[in-house]
Amino acid sequence: MxxxxxxxxxxxxxxxxxxxxxxxxxxxxxxxxxxxxxxxxxxxxxxxxxxxxxxxxxxxxxxxxxxxxxxxxxxxxxxxxxxxxxxxCTDADTDPKPPWKERKLAYLAHLRTDPDTGHLLVSLSDKVHNAGAIVMDLSVVGDELWQRFNVPKEETLWYYGNLVEIFEERVPSVLTKELGRLVRLMS
The missing domain is CATH 1.10.3210.10 (Hypothetical protein af1432)
Incomplete structure (x- = not known):
């Protein structure tokens, strides 16, 4: 192509x-x-x-x-x-953004029901790159990394765990397996 x-x-x-x-x-x-x-x-x-x-x-x-x-x-x-x-792929377009948990719950619900798996490939690719960056940064700065985020480590892991479950169901692929591997390394 x-x-x-x-x-x-x-x-x-x-x-x-x-x-x-x-x-x-x-x-x-x-x-x-x-x-x-x-x-x-x-x-x-x-x-x-x-x-x-x-x-x-x-x-x-x-x-x-x-x-x-x-x-x-x-x-x-x-x-x-x-x-x-x-x-x-947009979870908020307002300033200020809605609360983190509210945005993530809505985004997860959207991923579960989006009829266009073409959208899901882009979202999955985004999450794989983000998770890979987190894993690499964890190897350099350790648990200080979690202070960069708006929520504690446990909340981030909850979100990524849900993403893995949804992508495994909706778009099983090598890329989905990579996301699961990265999320396990984040723990």
Whole structure:
């Protein structure tokens, strides 16, 4: 498969949205995360819309304040399907965000019922990259890592455990097994 100029435009938009962000508790540019998610999607059979969805999966959540027209920009440049993928990966688009537990419960419920498993591949790729980053950071900074998050370690592990169960049921795959392996290493 080759990607079209749509991919190039998505890469530029992702860079614009995430240009000033860093990964939580690090100096790593946030754009590396969306690039890694897009690569995972592409490496696991995703089509161009899904790869673009991987590049833009956090664009609404992280960009709505600076780019109030972000939904229209995504729809206009990439179409309804890409917008649906990005919206499916968004757990909040308000400032302030709803409480953590409320957002995560709603997101888990959405994953259980989303009829489009194409959305799930992008979400799964996002969670695999995040879990991998947590495992790597744990090996460097130890349990201090958990202070970066809004909730204690137990809550994060609860969330990831639920993600594994849902993905095992909805999209059993090598990528799902990798998420389970990473979550076990997080414990």
């Amino acid at each position: 080759t990607y079209t100029e749509r991919f190039d435009r998505a890469l530029l938009l992702a860079s614009e949205v995430h240009r000033h962000q860093k990964r939580k508790g690090t100096q790593i540019p946030y754009i590396t995360h969306v690039l890694a998610v897009a690569a995972l999607v592409g490496n696991h059979g995703g089509d161009e819309d899904q790869v673009i969805g991987g590049l833009l999966h956090d664009a609404i959540e992280d960009g709505i304040k600076a780019f109030p027209d972000i939904r229209e920009r995504i729809r206009g440049s990439f179409g309804e399907r890409v917008l649906a993928i990005v919206e499916a």
